[in-house]
Amino acid sequence: MTAISTTKLTRIFGGGTTFTGRHRPAVHALLDVSLDVAEGDTLGIVGETGCGKSTLARLLVGLDEPTSGKIRLGGKEVRTRGRWDRRERARQIQYVFQDPGSSLNPRKTLQHALEAPLRRLVGLDAGRRRERLAELMEAVGLRRDFLPRYPHELSGGQAQRVAIARALAAEARYLVLDEPVSALDVSVQAQVLTLLSRLREQLGLTYLFISHDLSVVENVSDKVAVMYFGRVVELGDRRHLFQAPRHPYTELLMRSAPRLGQRHIRAETKPAELPDPTNPPAGCAFANRCPRRLPKCRTHPPALEGGPTGTLAACWNPLPSADAETLSSKPVG
Amino acid sequence: MDAVSTPTVRPKPGGRSGLRLLVRNRLAAFGLVLLAVLLLVALLTPLLPLPDPDATAPADRLLPPGTPGHWLGTDHLGRDLLSRLLWGSRVSIAVGVSATLVAAFFGSLIGLVAGYAGGRVDNLLMRSIDLVMAFPYILLALTIVAVLGPGLLNALYAIAVVNIPFFARNIRGVTLGLARREFVAAARLSGARPATLLFGEILPSVWPTIVVTMSTTLGWMILETAGLSFLGLGAQPPQADLGSMLGEGRKLLFTAPHVSIIPGVMIFLLVISVNLLGDGVRDYLDPRLKAGALTAPVAATAVQRDRPADRADGSEGPDPLLSVAGLQTEFHQGDRIHRAVGGVDLVLHPGERLGLVGESGSGKSVTALSLLRLVPTPPGIIVGGEIRFAGRDTLGLSARELRQLRGGRVSYIFQDPLSTLHPLFPVGDQLVEALHTHQDLSSGKARQRAVELLEKVQIPGAQQRMRAYPHELSGGMRQRVCIAMALANRPDLVVADEPTTALDVTVQAQILELLRSLAAEQNSAVLFITHDFGVVSELCDRVAVMYAGRIVEQGPTEEVLSAPAHPYTAKLIECVPVLGESDRKVEAIPGLPPAVDELPAGCHFADRCPFAEDQCRRGELALENIGRDRAARCRKPLWSEA
Numbered sequence: 001m002t003a004i005s006t007t008k009l010t011r012i013f014g015g016g017t018t019f020t021g022r023h024r025p026a027v028h029a030l031l032d033v034s035l036d037v038a039e040g041d042t043l044g045i046v047g048e049t050g051c052g053k054s055t056l057a058r059l060l061v062g063l064d065e066p067t068s069g070k071i072r073l074g075g076k077e078v079r080t081r082g083r084w085d086r087r088e089r090a091r092q093i094q095y096v097f098q099d100p101g102s103s104l105n106p107r108k109t110l111q112h113a114l115e116a117p118l119r120r121l122v123g124l125d126a127g128r129r130r131e132r133l134a135e136l137m138e139a140v141g142l143r144r145d146f147l148p149r150y151p152h153e154l155s156g157g158q159a160q161r162v163a164i165a166r167a168l169a170a171e172a173r174y175l176v177l178d179e180p181v182s183a184l185d186v187s188v189q190a191q192v193l194t195l196l197s198r199l200r201e202q203l204g205l206t207y208l209f210i211s212h213d214l215s216v217v218e219n220v221s222d223k224v225a226v227m228y229f230g231r232v233v234e235l236g237d238r239r240h241l242f243q244a245p246r247h248p249y250t251e252l253l254m255r256s257a258p259r260l261g262q263r264h265i266r267a268e269t270k271p272a273e274l275p276d277p278t279n280p281p282a283g284c285a286f287a288n289r290c291p292r293r294l295p296k297c298r299t300h301p302p303a304l305e306g307g308p309t310g311t312l313a314a315c316w317n318p319l320p321s322a323d324a325e326t327l328s329s330k331p332v333g
Numbered sequence: 334m335d336a337v338s339t340p341t342v343r344p345k346p347g348g349r350s351g352l353r354l355l356v357r358n359r360l361a362a363f364g365l366v367l368l369a370v371l372l373l374v375a376l377l378t379p380l381l382p383l384p385d386p387d388a389t390a391p392a393d394r395l396l397p398p399g400t401p402g403h404w405l406g407t408d409h410l411g412r413d414l415l416s417r418l419l420w421g422s423r424v425s426i427a428v429g430v431s432a433t434l435v436a437a438f439f440g441s442l443i444g445l446v447a448g449y450a451g452g453r454v455d456n457l458l459m460r461s462i463d464l465v466m467a468f469p470y471i472l473l474a475l476t477i478v479a480v481l482g483p484g485l486l487n488a489l490y491a492i493a494v495v496n497i498p499f500f501a502r503n504i505r506g507v508t509l510g511l512a513r514r515e516f517v518a519a520a521r522l523s524g525a526r527p528a529t530l531l532f533g534e535i536l537p538s539v540w541p542t543i544v545v546t547m548s549t550t551l552g553w554m555i556l557e558t559a560g561l562s563f564l565g566l567g568a569q570p571p572q573a574d575l576g577s578m579l580g581e582g583r584k585l586l587f588t589a590p591h592v593s594i595i596p597g598v599m600i601f602l603l604v605i606s607v608n609l610l611g612d613g614v615r616d617y618l619d620p621r622l623k624a625g626a627l628t629a630p631v632a633a634t635a636v637q638r639d640r641p642a643d644r645a646d647g648s649e650g651p652d653p654l655l656s657v658a659g660l661q662t663e664f665h666q667g668d669r670i671h672r673a674v675g676g677v678d679l680v681l682h683p684g685e686r687l688g689l690v691g692e693s694g695s696g697k698s699v700t701a702l703s704l705l706r707l708v709p710t711p712p713g714i715i716v717g718g719e720i721r722f723a724g725r726d727t728l729g730l731s732a733r734e735l736r737q738l739r740g741g742r743v744s745y746i747f748q749d750p751l752s753t754l755h756p757l758f759p760v761g762d763q764l765v766e767a768l769h770t771h772q773d774l775s776s777g778k779a780r781q782r783a784v785e786l787l788e789k790v791q792i793p794g795a796q797q798r799m800r801a802y803p804h805e806l807s808g809g810m811r812q813r814v815c816i817a818m819a820l821a822n823r824p825d826l827v828v829a830d831e832p833t834t835a836l837d838v839t840v841q842a843q844i845l846e847l848l849r850s851l852a853a854e855q856n857s858a859v860l861f862i863t864h865d866f867g868v869v870s871e872l873c874d875r876v877a878v879m880y881a882g883r884i885v886e887q888g889p890t891e892e893v894l895s896a897p898a899h900p901y902t903a904k905l906i907e908c909v910p911v912l913g914e915s916d917r918k919v920e921a922i923p924g925l926p927p928a929v930d931e932l933p934a935g936c937h938f939a940d941r942c943p944f945a946e947d948q949c950r951r952g953e954l955a956l957e958n959i960g961r962d963r964a965a966r967c968r969k970p971l972w973s974e975a
Contacts, residue, residue: 048837049808063518090522103515107537113523120524155925156693166523185692186864190908190921212837215867219910219919239915256842258867260911261894265871267842271791273807 002075003174003206004037004060004093009069011055014278025278029055031230033069037174037223042200042207044221044238046214046253050274052230053210057178060208061095062086073174091121094167098179100159104151110162111147117170136165139202140195157188161195168199176208181216193220214257218242226250229274229285235304236311246313248290284316292317361613367606375423383416387571395589408578408592409585412571421573422599428489428567428574429555435493436554437547440500445539447501448508449531459505462498470495474557478566485574488567492557500546507542511535541618548611552604559600575600632732634662634706636715652724654825654858655681655704660718662696662703665711671930673699675882676718678956679860683825686852686859688873688890690866692905694926696882697862701828704860705739723825741771744819748831750811754803760814761787761799764821771822786817790847809840816847823855830862845871866909870894875962878902881926881937884956888963898965898972901938936967944969 010033015026030052037043047053058064060071062078071078073092079085097103104113114136118129137144140161151159160180167175177196181189197220199205211217217224224241226234226249234247245251255266272289275281284290287297294317304312390411398406398414405414447458465473477491511517512535520534555575561567562576563583570577575596582593662674674696681687691697702708704720705727720727722743727735739745747753755763764783768774774782780799787795790813803811812832819827829848833841849872852859861873869876869890877887878899886899897903907920924941927933933940935950942949949968956966960974
């Protein structure tokens with residue numbers, strides 16, 4: 001069953017006219033994004049700054065409204081009107097922020113943070129809340145005596161555990177994890193990743209895992225979507241996508257990512273910058289940087305199309321799967 | 334209204350330490366004591382054996398101070414001045430405080446709503462506030478009193494209204510920043526309604542600003558009350574109030590100066606005590622000031638070496654470019670001593686690239702900053718060890734000699750170029766300055782060289798980009814500028830502290846290649862500080878792993894990563910997911926690193942180490958050679974040549 005599904009989701013910031021009649025520049029943050037995440041799966045979303053991955057996350061949880069397009073959660077289309085709808089949605093899908101330090105109110109205790117969804121969304125009485133708090137703290141591997149503490153008394157990893165517990169408190173089955181380990185140290189990152197995979201199995205959760213770190217995404221995801229300039233450029237099964245990337249941007253990301261114990265980076269020769277978001281190019285947004293560019297790439301936007309491995313790529317001239325071999329990295333020296 | 338409601342500020346979190354901090358600030362403490370005395374006297378006035386302040390006695394008019402029975406003399410109607418002064422102060426304080434509370438309430442409310450709602454509501458509210466501010470405030474107060482009629486209560490309203498904009502603007506600014514913070518979004522997803530968000534989540538963080546604004550306006554309010562009363566619009570006869578007393582005394586300024594001087598002095602004392610205390614409260618509550626913005630760090634880290642450096646003798650081979658032996662850097666904060674760097678030994682040869690790897694708090698950045706004594710003092714102090722750069726002990730250099738090294742033979746690249754580049758100067762000017770500081774160049778030559786440098790770091794359109802301000806460049810471009818600056822004077826050593834951490838992968842790849850090729854071209858050695866083993870593999874010949882202030886393992890990069898000797902290195906490698914090895918299981922290290930102000934004896938990693946034994950928790954561990962060019966600080970290394 002499809003847990004999270006988006007159809008042609010688009011978000012445009014600005015636009016329209018000011019009251020002196022001038023046109024406001026419109027920024028296309030997200031353009032025609034259609035994704036499906038199956039129940040119990042993890043969809044990894046990879047992309048660099050400004051690719052729209054956080055905008056997508058905010059749209060999914062309802063912190064922002066789409067300009068057009070539809071979101072379906074658990075098969076039902078999300079309505080955004082009344083408070084009741086918003087509460088229903090918050091009980092279905094929750095959000096874990098990148099920086100655990102700033103997603104917790106510095107002047108409120110952890111108990112306050114964790115009780116809020118229990119009281120407001122689930123509607124538990126004081127006794128049940130106390131039991132539930134104990135369960136939640138145990139689930140994320142924290143001692144109960146953390147409850148009366150303030151966020152600044154916690155390390156980054158502990159704070160991120162609390163943030164995860166808060167997302168679980170609403171009994172949401174879908175979690176949008178926006179760079180949940182990027183702000184953490186390597187050893188703590190591993191702790192949180194292990195916790196997330198354990199919770200997914202125990203509670204049957206569905207994750208949308210956003211990260212700029214390809215190795216982390218490869219580690220946690222079943223399917224992966226690569227985003228560039230507000231669009232999904234490649235979408236597919238994790239294994240196929242990383243072993244035989246079809247879109248030149250995915251390939252660029254892969255050969256740019258440093259790997260432990262290997263010296264293999266081949267960077268672009270020229271510094272590249274994103275196209276102007278207020279004036280998006282007519283064709284493929286990556287065309288300017290693309291080594292496999294064809295004349296029609298600049299004029300016609302490519303659509304997501306399937307290849308031999310089942311991976312969808314939005315590219316007029318995708319990499320042949322035979323290139324997969326040359327990609328496998330050389331050892332150091 | 335009683336003067337009991339004075340907001341003598343008690344800082345909320347950790348009240349006692351806050352009070353102590355306040356008392357340590359002498360002027361604020363003086364203000365506090367003075368204000369406390371004045372308030373106490375004002376409170377006790379009804380209990381004191383004073384004559385009726387309004388009872389006239391024409392026979393005793395204008396008695397000088399010191400007359401028995403009338404210690405401060407009498408006024409033109411023979412009323413006792415001491416009694417009038419104390420009763421009058423009560424009125425002035427009560428009106429000032431009440432006006433502050435009223436203004437704070439409405440002003441903060443407007444500010445909170447405007448800042449939270451944003452958009453049209455914000456525009457509407459703030460433009461109305463601007464309208465109020467467009468009038469000279471005393472004129473506005475006069476108009477309000479003129480409409481409402483003279484009287485103390487009306488004066489209070491006038492003063493409060495006039496001061497609402499001040500609160501509204503301050504509070505709106507703070508709210509605006511807070512309302513877009515993640516914890517507010519998180520609370521919204523927890524089901525909180527707008528009112529709960531505003532008053533339950535945002536208000537607690539705005540409180541300090543409200544309190545600070547109140548403490549700094551209270552003095553004004555008392556003055557303004559006195560001003561209105563002085564003009565005859567506030568307290569009406571016969572009621573005493575400091576302003577009206579001043580007004581009555583004005584006519585007798587030359588014949589009986591004490592009648593006006595005495596309330597004048599009282600106003601002065603009240604306002605000065607409130608202001609001094611207010612400044613103290615602001616210093617305590619303002620996070621920027623608390624973070625030490627008031628203590629300017631000195632030009633170079635203080636060195637207090639009482640421990641002799643154990644000179645690494647018998648080092649074979651050519652003279653190293655940089656050798657660090659037993660470096661210890663500590664941060665002294667209050668009674669706590671944070672041993673950030675607890676004995677680091679490093680050797681770097683010309684042209685070599687060494688990666689210093691560790692997690693946050695491991696002391697890697699402090700080590701790097703200590704090399705040229707860039708750790709801020711206070712609170713940082715270098716308490717031991719020796720740093721030799723090109724044969725000279727940098728810990729013994731004068732500030733002038735250090736300045737010559739900095740940016741000259743040794744240069745730094747930091748993580749965030751936005752905070753290392755000056756925001757108000759074009760990047761070209763900053764590059765030229767870096768060149769001028771260390772080289773004797775004509776200004777035309779320097780500009781030409783700067784353009785060459787920008788071209789070297791592959792900035793397109795270098796000539797035009799010279800005039801660009803840092804905020805006009807992308808993160809990658811800014812870091813390129815920083816690299817150009819660092820390489821400007823052909824340094825022997827480049828210290829790069831997480832220079833690519835804030836960058837996207839594709840940009841990081843380019844920066845790493847750039848750094849590698851340029852450093853090789855100039856034969857500059859690189860000390861590369863990072864938390865990322867992948868980046869180390871890419872760039873560094875050798876790697877040193879730090880944990881809790883010490884290097885726990887050192888050796889050639891490939892060897893250390895393929896056969897780690899220290900359990901920490903091994904565990905840390907297991908934590909890292911590797912691209913293309915999707916079946917590799919990520920293993921976490923249980924626990925957290927120890928706090929550097931309470932380090933355990935023996936091996937600092939023992940508590941988290943699966944191989945730890947009793948002997949690991951005792952005595953000092955040295956970084957011992959375990960093979961050719963490899964060393965580990967472990968009693969039971971996982972790898973050794975033997």
